[in-house]
Ligand SMILES: [Fe+2]
């Protein structure tokens with residue numbers, strides 16, 4: 001008996017447009033018994049004219065999520081949970097647990113004195129501190145202290161553990177990983193450290209002290225791994241850099257004053273699969289709309305405003321997180337006439353660029369502004 005089939009026919013020269021006949025339907029059934037199929041029955045679906053993202057734009061408001069994230073501290077221990085995280089579940093990507101595209105993100109809370117067990121995995125991570133004192137991460141023996149809007153890398157294959165000093169306060173941070181991407185590549189491994197802790201083998205905060213000096217590189221060099229040796233990127237120097245740069249640039253019409261975080265050895269992205277940037281929207285600034293390939297997860301480091309994504313307005317304020325799916329039109333507006341707004345952004349731009357898949361388009365109509373739907 002013939003199965004119900006979706007039709008993807010398009011009446012356009014060069015596109016698949018084959019009408020079903022009894023003979024063809026029988027032919028499709030025969031192919032099906034051989035685990036094969038006729039491309040023209042699905043070609044228009046698997047090769048759309050332009051990217052079709054399954055992700056939907058979402059704003060995760062910190063004021064709504066914060067108490068739930070803190071409540072997880074009372075509900076489960078890090079030992080029980082492995083990782084005690086509330087993850088951001090994009091309604092279009094629940095099948096792969098992604099916040100957007102192939103990027104996973106979650107909010108993790110830890111109270112003073114707690115440490116999560118050391119582990120390593122093929123997925124790469126960026127961890128951005130949202131609030132609290134005394135947070136630290138150890139990556140391959142390098143211990144890093146972390147304050148609000150600092151972030152730390154835990155690259156593919158590095159041993160890492162997170163904790164909060166006993167003298168600190170409850171901490172919340174955002175994790176961002178390429179888990180869905182690595183799973184799509186069917187390449188994910190996970191290991192728990194045999195001792196559950198790793199020894200601190202270097203001076204605390206040595207990576208930023210060694211590699212985080214503008215215009216200077218340590219003569220000893222010799223770093224040849226695919227990720228940045230500077231595991232920690234601090235907020236204060238970033239803020240100063242953007243303010244300095246803003247004095248001598250008009251910035252991008254689409255992003256305001258934006259700087260990408262780089263691997264100081266290569267000047268390339270911090271990790272091969274995940275990129276990070278910080279952008280300043282000057283007081284009253286409203287950027288022009290564009291769209292591009294790649295999935296982008298924004299975190300409001302400071303300030304408030306709104307973004308228009310595919311003709312719909314999304315308001316945001318400090319520590320809210322929102323996503324821009326691939327090929328979605330977007331523009332950003334700072335809601336303040338007196339204060340800057342800073343948006344941290346995690347993306348798969350390094351993958352898009354490395355694979356030659358990056359494409360960008362400006363909105364030409366309506367003076368670069370999307371009419372609201
Ligand atoms: Fe991890």
Ligand SMILES: [Fe+2]
Nearest residue numbers: 254290292330
């Ligand atoms: Fe953009």
